[in-house]
Amino acid sequence: MKRRLLWLHRWLSIGLAPLLLVLIVSGGLLAVQPVVEDWVAGPDADVPVAVPETLTWLDRLDQRQRARALRFEADRVLVLTFSQRGERRVVPFDLTTGEAGVERATGESFFRTVRHLHKDLLLGLDGLVEWVTYALLIIVVTGPWLAWPRLRNTLSDWHTGLGWLTLPLIFLVTATGALLALQWGTPALPEFDRDQPQVTLPAAIARAAQQGDLVAVYEAERFAQVSVALQGADATGNRVTYVVTPGEVARVTAYPGLVQSLHQGTWAGAISGALNGIAALALGFLLLSGTWVWLRRQWQARRREGDPAADILVAYGSQTGTAARWARATAKALRDGGERVLEASLAGVRPEELPGFRQVLLIISTTGDGEVPDAARRFVDALPGSRLSGARFAVLALGDSSYRQFCAAGERLRQRLLTSGAEEVLPLVKVDGDPAGPWRGWMDRVGRAVGTDLGELEAPDGGDQPVRLTLAQRQQLNDPADPDTNEVWSLVFECAEPLDYRPGDLLLVRPAPGAPARPYSIGSTPLTDPRRLMLTVAVVTRDDGTPGEASGLLCRQLPVGTPLDMTLRRHPHFHPPESPDRPMIMVAAGCGIAPFMGFLAEQAHRPRTGPAWLLFGNRKRAGDFFYRERLQRCLEEGHLYRLDTAFSRDADDGRYVSDCIREAGAELLDWLERRDALLYACGKASTLGRGLREALTGVLVEQRGLAPPEARERLRQWEAEGRLRLDLID
Numbered sequence: 001m002k003r004r005l006l007w008l009h010r011w012l013s014i015g016l017a018p019l020l021l022v023l024i025v026s027g028g029l030l031a032v033q034p035v036v037e038d039w040v041a042g043p044d045a046d047v048p049v050a051v052p053e054t055l056t057w058l059d060r061l062d063q064r065q066r067a068r069a070l071r072f073e074a075d076r077v078l079v080l081t082f083s084q085r086g087e088r089r090v091v092p093f094d095l096t097t098g099e100a101g102v103e104r105a106t107g108e109s110f111f112r113t114v115r116h117l118h119k120d121l122l123l124g125l126d127g128l129v130e131w132v133t134y135a136l137l138i139i140v141v142t143g144p145w146l147a148w149p150r151l152r153n154t155l156s157d158w159h160t161g162l163g164w165l166t167l168p169l170i171f172l173v174t175a176t177g178a179l180l181a182l183q184w185g186t187p188a189l190p191e192f193d194r195d196q197p198q199v200t201l202p203a204a205i206a207r208a209a210q211q212g213d214l215v216a217v218y219e220a221e222r223f224a225q226v227s228v229a230l231q232g233a234d235a236t237g238n239r240v241t242y243v244v245t246p247g248e249v250a251r252v253t254a255y256p257g258l259v260q261s262l263h264q265g266t267w268a269g270a271i272s273g274a275l276n277g278i279a280a281l282a283l284g285f286l287l288l289s290g291t292w293v294w295l296r297r298q299w300q301a302r303r304r305e306g307d308p309a310a311d312i313l314v315a316y317g318s319q320t321g322t323a324a325r326w327a328r329a330t331a332k333a334l335r336d337g338g339e340r341v342l343e344a345s346l347a348g349v350r351p352e353e354l355p356g357f358r359q360v361l362l363i364i365s366t367t368g369d370g371e372v373p374d375a376a377r378r379f380v381d382a383l384p385g386s387r388l389s390g391a392r393f394a395v396l397a398l399g400d401s402s403y404r405q406f407c408a409a410g411e412r413l414r415q416r417l418l419t420s421g422a423e424e425v426l427p428l429v430k431v432d433g434d435p436a437g438p439w440r441g442w443m444d445r446v447g448r449a450v451g452t453d454l455g456e457l458e459a460p461d462g463g464d465q466p467v468r469l470t471l472a473q474r475q476q477l478n479d480p481a482d483p484d485t486n487e488v489w490s491l492v493f494e495c496a497e498p499l500d501y502r503p504g505d506l507l508l509v510r511p512a513p514g515a516p517a518r519p520y521s522i523g524s525t526p527l528t529d530p531r532r533l534m535l536t537v538a539v540v541t542r543d544d545g546t547p548g549e550a551s552g553l554l555c556r557q558l559p560v561g562t563p564l565d566m567t568l569r570r571h572p573h574f575h576p577p578e579s580p581d582r583p584m585i586m587v588a589a590g591c592g593i594a595p596f597m598g599f600l601a602e603q604a605h606r607p608r609t610g611p612a613w614l615l616f617g618n619r620k621r622a623g624d625f626f627y628r629e630r631l632q633r634c635l636e637e638g639h640l641y642r643l644d645t646a647f648s649r650d651a652d653d654g655r656y657v658s659d660c661i662r663e664a665g666a667e668l669l670d671w672l673e674r675r676d677a678l679l680y681a682c683g684k685a686s687t688l689g690r691g692l693r694e695a696l697t698g699v700l701v702e703q704r705g706l707a708p709p710e711a712r713e714r715l716r717q718w719e720a721e722g723r724l725r726l727d728l729i730d
């Protein structure tokens with residue numbers, strides 16, 4: 001329901017913005033018209049002038065009966081308006097002397113134009129104005145259902161806050177506008193024949209006095225070619241309005257009527273005019289601020305790293321950061337060669353964008369059992385059915401031939417691009433292990449394909465680093481007596497040399513020569529002790545009940561005190577925030593807590609003002625609440641600002657970490673959007689990965705009124721911007 005309302009509110013406003021703006025600005029000007037006119041011309045008469053005296057003055061001052069309008073003002077001034085050959089003249093007469101004063105240049109013709117603009121856009125489009133008025137009423141009425149006001153200094157909160165604050169006023173002017181469009185509250189005018197001779201002002205006044213109860217006059221004006229509308233008073237001093245047509249003298253009772261005077265802001269003189277003016281200002285602000293917020297979001301969604309006018313796209317799909325690092329080196333080499341390059345994660349690219357580039361270079365790794373990295377999955381899934389003729393691409397596929405499906409993700413990407421009609425400009429290059437050599441060969445051909453001399457190529461810094469570590473401690477974290485829990489160990493390794501790494505980097509363990517390496521997140525910081533490094537490892541159980549090779553080696557077979565050769569790999573995408581005041585949210589399921597113990601250790605050593613919030617889920621509070629005491633201490637010492645837990649197999653809980661996200665949705669969004677927090681999540685792709693995306697999508701739908709596709713798009717955008725960082729492995 002809320003989604004539909006938001007859809008209506010947004011698209012009616014944006015679609016009709018120019019027309020709405022014309023109506024709002026012209027309405028605002030008309031609201032202040034009486035005040036401006038009083039200021040230019042002087043206030044109206046307090047007392048009407050008797051009919052015989054009015055007729056005498058007209059007889060004296062306008063013998064040829066040319067006046068179009070008359071108006072008595074204070075201090076005995078009679079203003080006559082003449083129009084001759086399309087030109088309006090406004091002449092004031094001092095009734096004490098009978099002399100004509102200086103002709104006035106009133107704002108009347110300006111306001112007449114504005115009134116026309118307000119009623120029919122100067123083009124006779126009163127039907128269109130009518131529909132736009134109903135649309136504006138829908139926009140105003142749907143507004144309050146979309147968000148509560150909040151006292152925060154962002155443009156979108158000003159939009160909501162001001163909308164709520166001025167709601168009675170803006171509702172009044174729009175609802176009365178819609179009623180008038182429906183002909184409610186407008187006076188019923190007598191029928192008349194436009195071919196009849198014109199009724200003059202004195203004739204109209206005389207007839208209204210004879211046939212009706214008019215005894216004194218405030219003002220009169222000819223209208224609709226042959227008629228006269230006049231305002232005066234009856235014998236008891238009550239205001240009366242007459243419309244005198246060639247055939248009829250009609251006393252109009254409903255004029256101006258409550259609806260009309262509410263809409264025009266004339267029910268309480270200058271004050272009501274000012275209130276309507278405020279309503280118009282508020283509506284104008286709401287329209288512009290709402291549109292601006294929307295445009296800004298659109299623009300942000302398209303923001304990428306690099307040159308907006310780039311004609312070469314370097315895009316990557318990376319699970320643990322290698323492809324991203326080589327993509328960066330690729331982009332840098334091309335930029336150094338004078339090319340205009342856009343560098344982006346495939347998480348932030350749509351297939352239909354590819355034909356817009358002269359050349360598309362794709363670097364993609366394979367993960368899991370021949371799978372596409374998480375961040376690139378959406379892109380690869382969207383390829384079938386895309387029409388990409390005109391797109392020119394080359395793929396560098398990273399992989400490891402010890403896996404059964406060597407470079408399968410790169411092959412799948414290439415195949416789908418070809419099927420969609422894209423043209424492959426260089427043959428696919430498959431990388432086995434270290435990309436340095438094959439990358440240089442590929443770049444030579446890339447340079448030739450784009451016609452640039454790439455010169456000296458710079459391989460990325462911080463490549464894999466071989467390390468020899470000795471197991472120093474091993475401690476089981478789950479309760480071995482509880483068969484409901486997974487076997488998880490905390491391992492501490494020592495190194496003879498100080499190690500250079502950051503929490504979140506990876507330690508690759510190859511259990512036997514030729515066997516695939518397994519990555520483990522490092523959960524310590526060199527700030528505590530540069531010669532020690534901590535891992536949290538779950539024992540993988542294979543279908544036949546035997547443990548996985550790498551996890552079995554680390555948790556069961558490797559005796560304490562034994563050295564092991566491993567590889568340290570940078571994973572900069574999953575480091576704690578660089579800026580010390582940037583808040584961080586950590587979402588961990590099971591042994592996904594691994595890197596965050598390092599984040600918290602770093603938090604304790606670096607003076608940081610940005611708070612840390614951990615959401616942790618596992619099976620049983622008593623059996624596998626990993627690092628419980630240490631987390632408790634972090635809370636007490638203030639390194640952890642908040643800890644939410646969920647235990648799915650406890651009778652008194654039964655929640656998953658994704659439920660924690662749903663429950664804390666409003667606050668979580670506040671951290672992400674207003675406090676510019678980073679959200680990290682670590683766990684299994686199949687469980688945490690899916691649960692987290694669904695929960696965050698649900699929160700955006702519920703809290704921000706987005707449609708699910710929009711919410712998913714927002715997540716994709718956050719992932720592409722690096723606000724949402726996932727380390728998901730199966």
Ligand SMILES: Cc1cc2nc3c(=O)[nH]c(=O)nc-3n(C[C@H](O)[C@H](O)[C@H](O)COP(=O)(O)O)c2cc1C
Nearest residue numbers: 318319320321322323365366368370399400406407
């Ligand atoms: C858990 C895991 C699974 C992998 N699965 C495959 C695979 O199925 N096929 C393959 O060729 N390479 C596989 N690899 C090797 C990676 O593709 C290779 O290490 C690559 O350089 C990683 O790049 P990235 O850091 O950008 O994800 C796997 C690596 C890991 C850590």
